[in-house]
Amino acid sequence: MRAAWVGAVLAAVLALCFGWGLAGLATLGCAPHPRGGCGVPDGGGKYFAAFMASPVPLLIMVRAGFYRRDWRPALGYSAGAGAGAVLALVMGSSVGHWIVAFALVGTGVLVPWLAHFNTPEARSARQEERQRRMREERLRRARARRTERRRERRRLRRDSIS
Secondary structure (H helix, E strand, O other): OHHHHHHHHHHHHHHHHHHHHHHHHHHHOOEEOOOOOEEOOOOOHHHHHHHHHOHHHHHHHHHOOOOOOOOHHHHHHHHHHHHHHHHHHHHOOOHHHHHHHHHHHHHHHHHHHHHHOOOHHHHHHHHHHHHHHHHHHHHHHHHHHHHHHHHHHHHHHHHHHO
């Protein structure tokens, strides 16, 4: 059980770093790139590294099933996203900072909500529903085949009589 809460703290720190990186990139803006487009301005390497590296461990935890047994450790991500949103608004109050803050708060709400639906009970209910739909589909196809065979027999009888 302790390992799950260590992961929750790790998720909170990573979400905070992700928010810090996004807010830093919003603060610095965009520098023209030699090939055209937008690039990271000078002094923005640390923000770019935080922005790029922070989601990777979170994705690994999700793929490895960190939130499959219990959804409550996903609240660590929410705590980090909330702190990242506050940090983004402390770093500046431009439109970009507000967008970062709203995006972080949105994902902070969405991640535990989605993890809550990934519990074993919810997965088994979805699997049972899927199996019920498959049975109904097989039954519908079998009825269609029987109907088609009957039509074919009637057509053959009519053709042999004529």
